[in-house]
Amino acid sequence: MADKEVFVTYSWDNDEHSKKVIAFTDFLRRNGFAAEVDRMLIQEESAIDFKKMMHKAMTDYKKVIVVLSEGYKKKAEDFEGGVGNEYSLILSDFDVNKDKYVFVSFEGINSNITPLFFRNKEIIDLKDTSPSKEEKLFRKLMDIEEFSFSPVSEKKPQLETKPIPALFHNSDDPNIEYLDYNQNLDLVDFASRIQAGEKSNIIKLLNLSLNNFVNASVYIEQNENDVLNGVKEVYVKDGISLFGVFDTCVIKVLENGDKHYFLYTTTKDVHKIIDVFENLSLVLGIGIYDDLTANSFQDISKVRDIANGYVASSGEECHAMWAINKIYTLWLTYHVTPLQQLAIFIKEKKIIERPNIRLNNSILEHMPFKLEEVIHQSTEIYREIREDEVIYVEYKADLPQPFLEIFTNVKIRIFGMEKRFNKEIQTHLFFYTKNNIFKVDDIKIIASKLWNIYGEDNNDYGVLQDYELKNAVKYRYWDSGRSYHFDKAHRMWNKNSEGIPLYQVEVEYSGFSDEGLCLTVIAFNELVKYMEKAN
Numbered sequence: 001m002a003d004k005e006v007f008v009t010y011s012w013d014n015d016e017h018s019k020k021v022i023a024f025t026d027f028l029r030r031n032g033f034a035a036e037v038d039r040m041l042i043q044e045e046s047a048i049d050f051k052k053m054m055h056k057a058m059t060d061y062k063k064v065i066v067v068l069s070e071g072y073k074k075k076a077e078d079f080e081g082g083v084g085n086e087y088s089l090i091l092s093d094f095d096v097n098k099d100k101y102v103f104v105s106f107e108g109i110n111s112n113i114t115p116l117f118f119r120n121k122e123i124i125d126l127k128d129t130s131p132s133k134e135e136k137l138f139r140k141l142m143d144i145e146e147f148s149f150s151p152v153s154e155k156k157p158q159l160e161t162k163p164i165p166a167l168f169h170n171s172d173d174p175n176i177e178y179l180d181y182n183q184n185l186d187l188v189d190f191a192s193r194i195q196a197g198e199k200s201n202i203i204k205l206l207n208l209s210l211n212n213f214v215n216a217s218v219y220i221e222q223n224e225n226d227v228l229n230g231v232k233e234v235y236v237k238d239g240i241s242l243f244g245v246f247d248t249c250v251i252k253v254l255e256n257g258d259k260h261y262f263l264y265t266t267t268k269d270v271h272k273i274i275d276v277f278e279n280l281s282l283v284l285g286i287g288i289y290d291d292l293t294a295n296s297f298q299d300i301s302k303v304r305d306i307a308n309g310y311v312a313s314s315g316e317e318c319h320a321m322w323a324i325n326k327i328y329t330l331w332l333t334y335h336v337t338p339l340q341q342l343a344i345f346i347k348e349k350k351i352i353e354r355p356n357i358r359l360n361n362s363i364l365e366h367m368p369f370k371l372e373e374v375i376h377q378s379t380e381i382y383r384e385i386r387e388d389e390v391i392y393v394e395y396k397a398d399l400p401q402p403f404l405e406i407f408t409n410v411k412i413r414i415f416g417m418e419k420r421f422n423k424e425i426q427t428h429l430f431f432y433t434k435n436n437i438f439k440v441d442d443i444k445i446i447a448s449k450l451w452n453i454y455g456e457d458n459n460d461y462g463v464l465q466d467y468e469l470k471n472a473v474k475y476r477y478w479d480s481g482r483s484y485h486f487d488k489a490h491r492m493w494n495k496n497s498e499g500i501p502l503y504q505v506e507v508e509y510s511g512f513s514d515e516g517l518c519l520t521v522i523a524f525n526e527l528v529k530y531m532e533k534a535n
Contacts, residue, residue, distance in 0.1 A: 004034070004036075004060045004061045004062065005033055005034035005035065005061065005062050005063065006028060006033050006034060006035040006036070006061060006062065006063045006064075006065060006141060007035075007036055007037070007057040007061040007063070007064050007065070008021060008024065008025045008028070008035055008036070008037040008065045008067065009037075009038075009057055009064060009065070009066055009067065009086060010037075010066070010067035010069065010072065011067075011069055011071040011072035011075055011083050012071070012386060013069050013070070013071035013072075017069060017071070017106070018039075020106050021037060021067055022037060022039055024067070024104075024106075024126070025037040025040070028065075028141075031138070033141060035065075036061075057086075058086070058089045058090070058093060062100075063100060063101075063102060063140075063141050064090075064100055064101050064102070065101075065102045065103075065104055065141075066090070066101060066102070066103050066104070066118075067104055067105070067106065068103055068104070068105045068107075068113045068114060068115075068118070068123065069105070069106070069107060069113050070107070070112050070113055072113065072115070073112065073113055073114060073115045075087075076115040076118075077115050077116060078428065078522065079426065079500075079522065079523065080384075080391070080392065080415075081384065081386070081391035081392065081415070082386070082391070084426075087115065087117075088500055091117055091499070091500050092499060092500070099140075099143065101121075102124070102137070102140045102141065103118060103121050103122065103123045103124065104123065104124045104125075104126050104137070105123055105124070105125055105126065105127065106126055106127055107127060108125055108127045109123050109125050117500075124136055124137050124140075182271075182275045183279060183282070184243055184244065184275060184276075184279045186243050186244075187243040187276065187279040187280065188279050188282060188283055190205055190206070190243070191279070191280050191282075191283035191284055191330075192283050193205055194324060194327075194328045194330070194346070195283055195284060195324050195325070195328075197324075197325045197326070197327055197328070202259070202261050202346060202348060203251070206242060206249070206263075208237065208240070208249065210235060210251075212237060213235035213236060213237040213249075213251065214235065214236045214237065215233070215234070215235055216234040216235065216236045217232070217233050217234050217235075219234065220232070220234060226252070227467065227470070227471070228467070228471060229254060229467070230254045230255040230256060230465050230466070230467030230468070231252045231253070231254055231255075231260075231467075232253055232254065232255045232466070232467075233251075233252070233253040234250065234251070234252050234253075235250070235251040236248070236249075236250050236251075237249045237250075242263055243276070245265055245267075245272060245275075245276055245342070246263040246264060246265045246342075246344065247264075247265045248262075248263070248264055248265065249261065249262065249263050250262040250264075254465075254467075255465040255466050255467050256350065256462075256463075256465050257350030258347065258348060258349050258350050259347075259348040259350075260345065260346070260347055260348070261344075261345070261346040261348070262343060262344070262345050262346075263343065263344040263345075263346075264341055264342065264343035264344070265341070265342055266338070266340050266341050266342075267307075267340060267342050268307040268308070268340055269307075270300070270303055270304055270307050272342075273297075273303055273307070273334055273342055274297070274300065274303065276332065276342065276344075277297040277320065277332060280320075280322070280330070280332060281320075284322045284324065284330070285322070286298065286320070287320035287321055287322045287332070288320070288321055288322075289318075289319045289320055289321065290319070293315055293319075294315065294316075294317050294318065294319035294333075295316060295317065295318045295319070296318065296319075296320070297318050297319075297320050297332070297334070299318075302316065302318055303318055303334060306318065306334050306335075306336060306339070306340060307340060309339060309340075311336045311339070313336065314335075314336045314337050316336055317333060317334055317335050317336045317337075318333065318334040319331070319332070319333050319334075320332045320333075326349065327348060327349055328346060328347065328348055328349075329346070329347045329349075330344065330345070330346050330347075331343075331344070331345040331346075332344055333345070361453060362453065362454075362490075362527060362531060363404070363450075363453060363505060363521070364527055364528065364531050366403070366404060366449070366453070367403060368400075368401050368403065369399060369400050369401065369403075371412075371421050371429075371524075372420065372421050373400075374397045374399065374400070374410065374412070375395060375397070375412055375414075375419060375420060375421055376419075376420075377397050377398075378395035378396060378397035378412060378419075379395060379396055379397070380393060380394070380395050380419075381394055381395060381396050381411070382394040390417055391415065392413050392414060392415040392416070393413075393414055393416075393417065393419070394411055394412065394413045394414075395411070395412045395414070395419070396409065396410070396411045396412070397409070397410055397412070398434070399431075403431055403519075404431075404445070404446060404449045404519070405445050405449075406433060406442050406445055406446055406517070407431035407432060407433060407519060408432075408433050408434050409431070409432050409433065409434045410429055410430065410431050410432075411429070411430040411432070412427065412428075412429060412430075413427065413428040413429075413430070414426075414427050415427070421525075422525070423525045423528045423529050423532075424525070425525060426523060426525060427523075427524045427525045428520070428521065428522050428523070428524060429520070429521040429524045430518055430519075430520050430521075431518065431519040431520075431521075432516065432517065432518045432519075433516065433517060437516070438476055438509070438516065438517075439517075440469055440472060440473060442517050443464070443468075443469065443472055443478050443509060443517065444464060444469070446482075446507055446517070446519065447463075447464035447468075447482060448463075448464065450482050450484070450505070450507065451463055451464075454484050454505070457482045457483050457484050458483050458484060458485050458492060458493075458494065459480075459483060461480055461481075461482055461483075468480050472509065477508075477509050478508055478509035478517070479508070481506065481507050481508030481509070482505075482506065482507050482508075483504070483505075483506045484504065484505045484506070485501040485504045486501060486502050486503055486504070487499075487501065487502055488502050488530075490502070490530060490534070501522075501523075502523065502526050502527070502530060503521065503522060503523040503524065503526045503527040503530070504520070504521070504522040504523065505519070505520070505521055505522075506519070506520045506522075507519045507520070
């Protein structure tokens, strides 16, 4: 085996967690893996360079095991200290060495331990060990696949071409290979129109009139999901026949301008259900579904199970989704709860024209003070120290005048020992109000300011909606907030962007935070460097 075989990396959360990591490393060594961890290297080298050690972990070892924890997530997402540097290295190395990194957890698998950009990675849960989990871990470390598949044959099966073949194999009746497919021209035409992005009202495409609907908006307050989603109007029409299948239509109008359409019926007719799916698939393709939470309409046996009532949980429902264009998204579901309900849900997104945001515009232009002067007047409040090394120093200060009309105070986190601003040193800013008094007007102001500067955020939140304010008043926090992540070209950063974000601007109000309404600027120094080049 190679001398540099496995490196185990983790966050120093507490003594108990560190002891588990050490025991885990010893477990690997007892099973034949040349595993190493920082504590082992510290014993061997009296004056170890931690940054150099982390770089070697990323480059010199065949495998790197990342032990996820709440502390690891926080430091990674804040790009804080050694974990933050390591997080950046791993993100940039994924595409080249996708099989190098193995993620494990001693705390189960949940969002509290998983950094944003690791959420789509497989995590081995070692909270409760078992032979199967150990085998999975060993296979990943040894690059040994679980199954041995047959070589691809040189000959393929001889098949006949059939006119408009159905997608479903009838596994319950060996004498019938396919269910008959009945084309519904009205449904095909409807799907074709929304695929083309026609902006005409869905109601008109359904040949209905809103005048014949019952206004059920008075019941919104009784539906918590409607309240949280910002529904302001609800209309219901039943006793109808849409595409010869659906007998009820519900329309929900949201405060942000989006519209939701629900078509549904209760049916045990498997042929009818499959006809709907195949007509949609004829135009839109077979769609996608999450196999961890639902079944595919292509598995006819699952459709029959629901039709016959042979189900135990909502995870057995059949589901398909089509992200059609910027305007429409469509879901088809055969529900378990309520049982045997077939439903089409159409989301119509209102296209909002964003303000004309210049690439060289940012919150930096709205700061009525010089950060260097604020730092000079600040007071040190905390030092993050690991193994006698200062990771960062945090200061707090009063602002000479309010920032964005709201924030009167700031915390400054500098990843270095010098009490000054250096654009080459990672610096985070946390703006807040000293008295931490909940004010709805403050939320209105900051949402408006950020909209005028940046427009819609990464989560498509833009102009503040009434339902956001209602929820803020009711629950005493602003959970939607606003979150902007930018790439090196000052465009919105997303999971398809290269590398890590250039800088981030986030604002939220949390009743669990000492700061209350807080505006965070991650990597403020990178923002400053970008703006100097842009201007």
